[in-house]
Amino acid sequence: MHAIRPAAVADLFYPADAAELRASVDRFLADALPQQGPAPRAIIAPHAGFIYSGPIAAQAYAAAAPWRGVARRVIVAGPAHRLHVPGIAIPSVAAFSTPLGTIALDAAGMRALQQLPWVEVSDRAHALEHCIEVQLPFLQCLLEDFQLVPMLVGDATPAQVAQALEAVWDEAGTVLVVSSDLSHYMPWAAARERDAATAGTILRLDSTLLPEDACGAAPINGLLRIARARGLDARLLDVRNSGDTAGDRDRVVGYGAFQFVEAAHG
DSSP states (O other), X not given: OOOEEOOSSBTTTBOSXXXXXXXXXXXXXXXXXXXXXXXXXXXXXXXXOHHHHHHHHHHHHHHTGGXXXXXXXXXXXXXXOSSOOSSEEEOOOSEEEETTEEEEBOHHHHHHHHTSTTEEEOHHHHHSOOTTGGGHHHHHHHTSSXXXXXXXXXXXXXXXXXXXXXXXXXXXXEEEEEEOOOOEEEOHHHHHHHHHHHHHHHHTTOOXXXXXXXTTHHHHHHHHHHHHHHTEEEEEEEEEEHHHHTSOSSSEEEEEEEEEEEOOOO
């Protein structure tokens, strides 16, 4: 396992120049509202082009600032857009690359996932997929030193996703990013209403989201099952759409930022 997956959507979804990319991420993070409270165990962040969803993704990563110096392994789970995946697909490569450098995959985590019968090794599924790649520059600027566990979720059930996550999300220093946009191609006002309802479902830890609610419904539903079992609280950080950032308001894509923290007791 020696190959490196190269960046597939640099210059399409985000700047291909390293200095410009780092400056872009730093600017998004600087503009995000500072968050108070404990370090999240997981976040949900959108995965569109940076001009559209970057400000919303930055809210999730601003909340994850306490991960710096603590998080050593990051699971990034998102939906398979390019190729049909019957369960969950992981790659065979040893690392992923972006203009900011190379990120090693966590070999132990990849071996653990391969023990599950609904997890397949598919470099083709990952080759052109953007949903994981667009999260990596934020993670590289936030953490700098970490190993990656990339998971593309297709037709896996919430229980299957939850079991796969549990196989690798089991130790201090391991955190989770679920990559998902919300509604797609609705008028601005209708999207706001739909996305508010979806946010409510997530905040209730109700693992019944549909693909029409969020393209990453499958990985989100797996996260929500675990969050309920572990007693985590979901918190909404931001919900907007492309009509609020850089697009017209006739056909918008919705974006949400959420964090999951240990529930307060007492």
